[in-house]
Amino acid sequence: MDYETVIGLEVHAQLLTRSKMFCACSAEYQNAPPNTHVCPVCLGMPGVLPVINQRAVEYTVMTGLALNCSVNLHSKFDRKNYPYPDLMKGYQISQYDQPLCVGGWLQIEVDGHEKRAGITRVHLEEDTAKLTHRLTQVETYSLVDVNRSGVPLMEIVGEPDLRSPEEARQYLIKLRRILQYIGVSTGNMEEGSFRCDANISLRPRGSQELGAKVEVKNMNSFRAVFRALEFEEQRQRQLLDAGQRIPQETRGWVEELGETVSQRSKEFAHDYRYFPEPDLTPMECAP
Numbered sequence: 001m002d003y004e005t006v007i008g009l010e011v012h013a014q015l016l017t018r019s020k021m022f023c024a025c026s027a028e029y030q031n032a033p034p035n036t037h038v039c040p041v042c043l044g045m046p047g048v049l050p051v052i053n054q055r056a057v058e059y060t061v062m063t064g065l066a067l068n069c070s071v072n073l074h075s076k077f078d079r080k081n082y083p084y085p086d087l088m089k090g091y092q093i094s095q096y097d098q099p100l101c102v103g104g105w106l107q108i109e110v111d112g113h114e115k116r117a118g119i120t121r122v123h124l125e126e127d128t129a130k131l132t133h134r135l136t137q138v139e140t141y142s143l144v145d146v147n148r149s150g151v152p153l154m155e156i157v158g159e160p161d162l163r164s165p166e167e168a169r170q171y172l173i174k175l176r177r178i179l180q181y182i183g184v185s186t187g188n189m190e191e192g193s194f195r196c197d198a199n200i201s202l203r204p205r206g207s208q209e210l211g212a213k214v215e216v217k218n219m220n221s222f223r224a225v226f227r228a229l230e231f232e233e234q235r236q237r238q239l240l241d242a243g244q245r246i247p248q249e250t251r252g253w254v255e256e257l258g259e260t261v262s263q264r265s266k267e268f269a270h271d272y273r274y275f276p277e278p279d280l281t282p283m284e285c286a287p
């Protein structure tokens with residue numbers, strides 16, 4: 001059967017601010033010894049209060065404008081609750097139903113054809129700590145570096161408008177170039193300042209319905225994104241041709257194997273119990 005590939009990208013970009021999102025710690029933590037850029041706020045100590053980094057808000061609005069988005073004049077932060085060792089407070093301050101920017105587009109060119117890919121939203125949140133998993137002959141353990149915790153992180157969610165791995169690659173190249181040009185992010189993928197998760201599904205050509213989507217993570221170069229999506233396209237096509245169902249799941253790209261492997265099932269949506277962040281006032285942007 002002839003299938004159409006449907007791809008949507010979620011990009012996380014660290015913002016080039018001097019301090020972190022909600023405290024005065026330096027956000028320039030690359031190359032710093034572990035756990036040296038920390039304070040009670042980004043360590044998630046009880047009783048501390050976050051303060052919004054104005055420059056991070058400005059950078060997010062600039063990005064929204066560069067991506068042809070509307071800027072929400074009323075915006076707020078929300079708590080996204082989930083327990084994980086890299087999340088110091090047990091919740092992440094993010095934006096849920098009132099993100100800073102919505103409804104834009106990015107112009108890309110593939111094989112001489114111009115195309116507009118929709119941007120669903122651009123919102124602001126805080127990065128998590130970094131975990132390093134170690135495996136020795138006698139034990140396995142994980143190390144936590146809190147330097148990254150609280151670094152301003154912008155999430156750019158794209159519409160499922162991309163139709164090939166090459167379109168996805170062009171989208172990322174263009175998006176990174178824009179962020180670098182307006183000076184809001186280094187866009188360095190190897191250092192993790194610019195990260196991409198991809199949703200990919202296949203559907204019979206002509207169908208309007210979306211197939212079960214697979215989320216692919218762990219890609220830290222444009223080439224890895226391209227290869228992972230090509231692999232996924234082929235894997236899903238083979239399953240569909242064999243009359244099998246594609247399970248909705250998260251898969252990780254393994255560079256050495258050149259393939260994606262199942263990480264967790266997504267049959268049940270996460271319940272993040274979002275609610276408005278009570279320690280921060282809503283934001284009003286002057287038009």
Ligand SMILES: [Zn+2]
Pocket residue numbers: 020023024025037038039040041042043150
């Ligand atoms: Zn701090």
